[in-house]
Amino acid sequence: xxxxxxxxxxxxxxxxxxxxxxxxxxxxxxxxxxxxxxxxxxxxxxxxxxxxxxxxxxxxxxxxxxxxxxxxxxxxxxxxxxxxxxxxxxxxxxxxxxxxxxxxxxxxxxxxxxxxxxxxxxxxxxxxxxxxxxxxxxxxxxxxxxxxxxxxxxxxxxxxxxxxxxxxxxxxxxxxxxxxxxxxxxxxxxxxxxxxxxxxxxxxxxxxxxxxxxxxxxxxxxxxxxxxxx
Numbered sequence: 001x002x003x004x005x006x007x008x009x010x011x012x013x014x015x016x017x018x019x020x021x022x023x024x025x026x027x028x029x030x031x032x033x034x035x036x037x038x039x040x041x042x043x044x045x046x047x048x049x050x051x052x053x054x055x056x057x058x059x060x061x062x063x064x065x066x067x068x069x070x071x072x073x074x075x076x077x078x079x080x081x082x083x084x085x086x087x088x089x090x091x092x093x094x095x096x097x098x099x100x101x102x103x104x105x106x107x108x109x110x111x112x113x114x115x116x117x118x119x120x121x122x123x124x125x126x127x128x129x130x131x132x133x134x135x136x137x138x139x140x141x142x143x144x145x146x147x148x149x150x151x152x153x154x155x156x157x158x159x160x161x162x163x164x165x166x167x168x169x170x171x172x173x174x175x176x177x178x179x180x181x182x183x184x185x186x187x188x189x190x191x192x193x194x195x196x197x198x199x200x201x202x203x204x205x206x207x208x209x210x211x212x213x214x215x216x217x218x219x220x221x222x223x224x225x226x227x228x229x230x
Contacts, residue, residue, distance in 0.1 A: 001026045001152050001184035002047075007056035009039075009046055016042050018209040020056070024152065027181035029174065031195040031216065032188045033228060034205035040188045041083060043205075044156050047186075048080050049073050061151055075103050079150030083157050083188075085141040089130025093121055096129050096140055100147030114143040117173040135166030142173065152184045153177065159191045167194060174198055192225050204228075 002024040009017035016039050024030040034040050045051040047058060049070040058066045065073055074080075079100075087096050097110050115122040118139040124132065129140060138158055145153060155174070159167050175198060178185055189195040195202065199216025204224055214222055 001061055002186065003057075003059040004047070005057045005059075007043075007046065007058065008054045009042060009051060010054050011042075016208050017046065018207075020208075020210060022203055022210070022213070024184040024186045025200075026151070026184045027178060028200035029178050029185045029187055029198045029216070031199035031202045032186065032205060033190065033192070033195055033202060033224065035190070035228060038205045039208040040205055041156060044080070044082075044154055044186075044188060047073075047154065048078065074148075077149075077151035079145035079148070079153045081138075081141045081145045081153070081155045081158060083160065085134075085137045087129040087137050087140050087144070089128065091129055092126050093129060093132070093140055094125040096144055097121070097147055100144035103148055110147060111149070114146055117146075117176070118143055118169065133163075135162045138162055138170065139166065142170065146177075150183060152186065154186045154188075156188045157190060158187070159189065159194050167191075171197060190228070192219075192228060196220070196224075 005021045007017055007020040020043065032040055042051060046053050049068055053066055057064060060076055060078065065076065101108050120136055121140060121143055129137060132140060158170055171194060174185060177183060187198060196216065196219045199219065202214060202216055202219055202224065203210050204212040204227060212222060
């Protein structure tokens with residue numbers, strides 16, 4: 001679904017992303033791991049067109065989107081859950097979810113499966129997003145990204161600042177989405193156990209490049225936890 005080849009990005013004179021190449025297949029969770037400041041969020045912003053790629057190629061669903069604007073990428077089928085959630089605090093839960101349908105015809109209903117995954121959203125439809133807890137806001141951000149039925153879902157550290165019970169709910173939702181086999185999932189995460197439980201494949205990043213990659217089932221054997229803590 002997503003294929004990245006030789007991607008490079010610079011901030012001023014700093015080489016931030018260094019010749020990155022990887023694929024994110026449909027029906028699988030691809031986990032991108034690394035400590036703070038190694039380039040993970042920059043990579044996601046480049047994939048979303050928020051930061052222009054200097055060199056390299058990004059192909060999504062068979063189409064080259066390397067220089068496409070962000071809204072074109074969303075229309076093509078990429079859903080993005082940014083770090084920090086970035087919901088609309090003054091809009092209700094329902095209005096936030098409807099923002100995820102902006103690329104659909106007017107009157108398109110909110111998919112019922114969002115409420116099945118996150119029942120609390122249905123209970124709080126008329127409450128303002130800013131009145132929700134951090135964990136509930138994260139569920140809302142994921143629901144908003146799922147509303148239009150993406151082919152690729154990108155999540156940037158969805159467990160950050162979230163209570164353990166809601167982390168389990170988010171884990172179950174991501175696993176269910178992957179098992180449906182209709183979308184690819186690219187998950188950026190620092191919480192090792194969460195990543196290991198979900199990863200079909202992993203990419204470990206350090207100083208803007210991948211230093212190790214492999215099957216999610218091999219993360220313990222490959223010493224990924226130790227490399228994250230170095």
